[in-house]
Amino acid sequence: MQSxxxxxxxxxxxxxELFELDEEQVSLDANLYQDLEIDSIDAIDLIDHLKQLTGKKIAxxxxxxxxxxxxxxxxxxxLANSTGE
Structure with missing residues (x-):
């Protein structure tokens, strides 16, 4: 179980790592699309990366x-703390 x-x-x-952002840019309140300039293709790459890290299928x-x-x-x-996949 992860916190x-x-x-x-x-x-x-x-x-x-994926998008060459500075750590300081990434906060809980940072908007993915406006503040971090992540587009839909980047979002798919992020989902795939998170799937590999968590071992869970992410739709x-x-x-x-x-x-x-x-x-x-x-x-x-x-997702990580659910019992199903």
Whole structure:
């Protein structure tokens, strides 16, 4: 079971690695699309990367509603701590 803080750190590191962002840019309130300039193709790459890290299947539909880094942390937290796939 991962904490939200652990998920945030994992997500922050992934965003820095995948999209060459500065750590300081990545906060829970940062908007993925406006603040971090992530587009739909980048979002798919991020979903794939998170799937590899968590070992859980992540449907793109589950991410349509996310707008901030905090939204992603919450979605991954729920997914990572669910008993099903």
């Amino acid at each position: 939200r803080e652990e998920i945030f750190i994992m997500l922050r590191d992934a965003l820095v 793109a539909e589950e991410f349509k509603a996310v707008r901030t880094v905090g939204d992603v942390v919450e979605a991954i937290y729920i």
